[in-house]
Amino acid sequence: MTVTITAFDWVPDFAKGQVRDLRVRWALEEVSRPYHVRYLSQGEQKAPPHRALQPFGQVPTLEEGDLKLFESGAIVLHVAEGQGTLLPADAGGRARAVEWVFAALNTVEPPIMDLSYVDLFEADKPWSKPRRPAVEERIRGRLKEVARRLGDADWLDGDFSAGDLMMVAVLRIIEDDPLLAEHPTLVAYVARGTDRPAFRRALAAQMAGFTGTPPAGW
Template identity: 70%
Template sequence: MSKPVITAFDWVPWFAKGLVRDLRVRWALEEVGQAYDVRYLPQGSQKAPSHRALQPFGQVPTYEQDGLTLFESGAIVQHIAETYGGLLPRDAGGRARAIEWMFAALNTVEPPITDYAIATLFEGEEPWSRPRLPAVIARISERLDELSRRLGENEWLDGSFSAGDLLMIAVLRQLKGTSLEGAHDNLAAYVARGEARPAFQRALASQMAGFTAPPPPEYAFLDQPPTRQGESR
């Protein structure tokens, strides 16, 4: 097989660096030892017809290899895990449970965390954001409580490190710098274990090195974090 090609941004706002979803794909590829190339997109070009032909929603990442084109980071990670060894258990039951945790990360844990980002960053100045924030935080806290209880003192969610852990840790990392980070010692340690993996370190360094473009003029104010971040990040 040829090397896969993924897409990523050449610039993002300060609060997105290290969190853009191509990191999940890079991490999976690093875990399985598969080299890859990156095609960088300037901000705005993800909405162009040429990119929408690959990703109908105008987002990143995409994944191309030997005539196969995929979008959605979770689907790409699952494809990598099923194509190369190391991210899914060999036995059918273990494989099914790892995939179960992949879906749990993206469908159960991530949605309220995304709501938090919308309420504090993307729509933080809108009049409806602050009133809804307590309910959003309550939903995240409930999910973190449930996940913490399930993880307990285990190193990973179900036996060895899997694609389920990769996606769950990627989702939990979105809470960095918020009042919700570190609410559970075992989850903080879980995220730290994931971030300490050499494959994650390589993936993160690769993503950060790709942010080489200056910000578009209209987004220049988002190139650096504000001096006082308040409730948001």
């Protein structure tokens, strides 16, 4: 059955390689699942046809027959189900992989995204610069905890799983920031994830899709 996902045909340079459809592309590549991409120009994501698929006007979405999904974590877990590569076969291992997907999205990503608001989206606001030290400390705490759990292992719990895919995708947001460099084991962890052939294919595909033009006034 054909899988169709949505992605943007243009984003600012700082967002290229970070838009969340990359996570879904990566999962699909890991399980060798072909997919089609429906590209949206900026503004289309807020129009009624896309809102019917994604009520918050974001990407990605996935359509597979009658099934329509939004939210990258939910889509990655759906892709992983029953494929035998991104989720362990045993119930305990599967539950722990799912646990790490949620940890990446709900515990680690929020403070990292706060840094994006401080440095990019709200950089011109008077409250942004004074907030950065507190945001940095929250990120340091989370990175320390992930590094402690990872230890000297290659992956968070046994073999590479959907949990690692999502955690690497989140940590990549700050891969060039000194905050991540404070934890060499996490730098190496991200490098292992992004060196996977499936990730490289997914990233190349996302980058090749940015063929649109900036919206008026950009």
